[in-house]
Amino acid sequence: MKEFVTGWVNYFKLAEMKKLMTNIDQWLRRRIRMYIWKRWKKVKTRYEMLRKLGVGHNNARKYSCTRKGYCHIANSQILNCTLTDNRLRKVGYTFSLDYYKTVIA
Template sequence: MEWINYYGIANMKKVAENLDGWLRRRIRMCIWKGWKKIKTRHENLVKLGLNTYKAWEYANTRKGYWRISNSPILSRTLTNKHLKEMGLTLILETYNLKHQLG
């Protein structure tokens, strides 16, 4: 993220927060879209710690990918910590690090 070095002198904290939120939601959407079958969605939600009944309820949803990506269930199961463990680098953290170092 070299562009953060370039814009490091500017105050773009709010922009970084909004962009991080959008990226996390988009990644959740892509993960949900990758679990194409109801059975796969159910199994993965249970693996992530959701009880079987709720997992089955959400696996059978007819809502679109983008709408589900903002649901409380996906936010609770695919947490920010889980996304970081998968390798997501937050823009806000990088910005704060560069901004503190000057």
């Protein structure tokens, strides 16, 4: 993914792309959160991982047992607060807007 982001940003760096990069990053973060939620298939795993991320017992139980779709949960407040952008960066995900700011500067 890092190669894709760096190549794409370097190719289009002459254009004004800040708004486009922001939209792409929002979509990409939602897809990453959706993938992570999908990877936690069982209710027990979802509960344990939410507890590890600092969610209280009641909220972790409520969200781990939900029947809402992956895309809906990926855009929910619980995953936006627990799987923050900084945590995703720490794991190793590269976002296009961050790289775009370093290339332009």
